[in-house]
Amino acid sequence: MDGGTVLEDAQIMAKRAEQAGASLIHTWAGWHESPKPMLPMSVPRGAFVYLAEAMKKIINVPVMTGGRINDPRLASDIIRDGRADLVHFGRPFLADPHFPKKAMKGDFDDINMCIACSRCFDAMTTRGPVVCSVNAGLGQEGNPLEKAEKSRKILIIGGGPAGMEAARVATLRGHKVTLWEKNDHLGGNLITASLAPHKEETNCLTDYLKNQMKKLKINIQ
Structure with missing residues (x-):
């Protein structure tokens, strides 16, 4: 944004914060008022890690990054490669409150990934209850x-998203479920939705639900 804070300005502030006794620097690129998208699917995963990398070059306290990081394996790679010291998560915990436990166990296919649709933010801006797609x-x-x-x-x-979710919940409640799908694949309209530009991460929900069908051994015909 013209006239806004640039990386060099932020580096100066971070250095002064460190000198004043800050024990951690958290980097971020902006907010909803920014003319550049911050949070939707069109923003690549890990798009703002470069800010943490720049901070680590000029300060010695730990540096945290976040934003468009919804996969624990990506977070692990960022820390392993020394690009940041910590990674924060927000929306991924709305999508799956058991995200940390599953990540620690290595059950990555069992994580219901955030698809960055920003529906939760839409709800907050209208002061309604927070919802998740x-x-x-x-x-x-x-x-x-x-x-x-x-x-x-x-x-x-x-066997679209509604059918698979209904099958998942009913099975968890102890019912014996049979799921009928006329096509040779599951996913329904999610398949079509993922074909639009920048909507590829919709496949995360399809993959999660399909994995749940296998995990719960639901009878699919």
């Missing part, structure tokens, strides 16, 4: 799914 249970973490009093046989028609 990939996690319908957001805000209900204190109310885990309970087993049904009676197990039933359930037939779900359609």
Whole structure:
């Protein structure tokens, strides 16, 4: 942004903050008012790590990066390669509150990845409840799914995102689920949605739900 803070300005401020006793410097590129997109899918993963790299060249305290980092393996690579000392996460924890535990165990395919759709931010700007496109249970973490009093046989028609999520939840509640899909693949309209420019990460939700079908051994016909 013309007249805004540039990297060199931020480096001066970081150096002075370190001299004043700061124990950590957190880097970020801007906010929603910026004319350059900060958060949607069109922004490459790890797009702002270069800011942390620049800070590490001129200060000695730990430097944190974040923004468009939704995969723990990418975060691990950033730290391993010395590009930053810490990585922060925000939206990925809305998409999957068990993200840290799954990452520590190496269960990467079991992580419901944030797809950077920014729906959560849309909700906040309208002062509505925070919602997530990939996690319908957001805000209900204190109310885990309970087993049904009676197990039933359930037939779900359609292997799109709604059908797979219904199959996942019903199975976790103890029902015996059969999922019918007329095509030779699962995903429904998510497949089409991922074809648009900069929408490739929609595939993360497709992959997660397909992995859940395999993990839960749901009968797919």
